[in-house]
Amino acid sequence: MNLMATILLNVLIAFLLGSILFGLQRKIMARIQMRPGPPIIQHLLHTLKFFVKESSFPRTAAMPFYVAIASMLCAIWVSAVIVGPVAQGSLLLFFGIYALHKIVEHNAGSSSGSPYGKLSCVRAVFSAAAEVPLFAVLIIIYLQTNTMVISDIISYQAANGPLLFTIPLAAVMFFVLILSKAPYSPFAITKGKDIISGYETEHFGVLRGYLMISESIAWYMLLWVFLTVFFGPLGVMGYLVGMLALSVLTAFINATTPILNPNHSIMVQVTFAFIGIFGSILLMLAF
């Protein structure tokens, strides 16, 4: 298939599946709270609804940066789709994409001029502490497989079995990272309800829909990377089942835990990182 067509198809799948998985999370969380909850396609419907709503652009917004930063979020996660499913490139690029995501959260909050956005902007800087476990995961994967390239990691796992069993603590650290990106998670300090919607508070209509599209793609990509790096070569059904399982698990955790305050959120993530790093090194030395 033509490369551009492959990219377009993968972006479309990432958006649709990511939206459905977000909707499924909301449904599960509602059921745990003994509510019926919205339909599973609600997140997708909301995205499309916001996309065609009348939009307002705040007077305090730093134009055109305020619009450009929403575009940047979409651009980085389209890059992730290219690095991941399309080209199966280097995990280091994925680390860079995740770092840029933090920068976008920061700047989306500050560009709107809203005090809630500014609080979220500061919390986005704090939450860069989540980069520590991600960096640790990449190093541990490199130490185990001698490569950072996704296609080579898949080949390594085809020969030696899933990395989930050889470096389980790295998988736990990556899972904590995924959890930090899930809605209503204990680590979702940039979009906590105590600051309304954080950096998204003053993004209305089209821009809110645009941000939701990017977040759906981001969710799909985080799950895809986790499954590919820790489970190895999977078919379409394998990815579907894996993504469903991860989304259900995060929904259970999010429904039963409170959102931590920013300091506690960072300390917990950094603690997980330290346990993961030292534990993984000990395991690698022992075996």
Added chain:
Amino acid sequence: MIYNQENCIQKENQKIIFKSTKGDEMEKLTIASYLMFIISVLGIFYALIYNPASWIVYGISIVLIPLFILSLGLITMARSKKDEQDERTNEPFIGY
């Protein structure tokens, strides 16, 4: 907003109000949206039909796919009626 003679009307009782410029801004936004849409569609079709080198396709995808989505949203988003535009910009003073 910057206070200057172009966008302020000073009334007899010295109250300053902003001239509504929302109509002009929306027109500029519509023109810009259509331009972005045409450029992004042309770029994506070029990559689909001519299948250039990988790095060109990656560049087109990273820049033009987000631009396409943004421009589509700006074109399809609902707009206020002309007689309601003033309401959106000039908020009534409701006291503190």
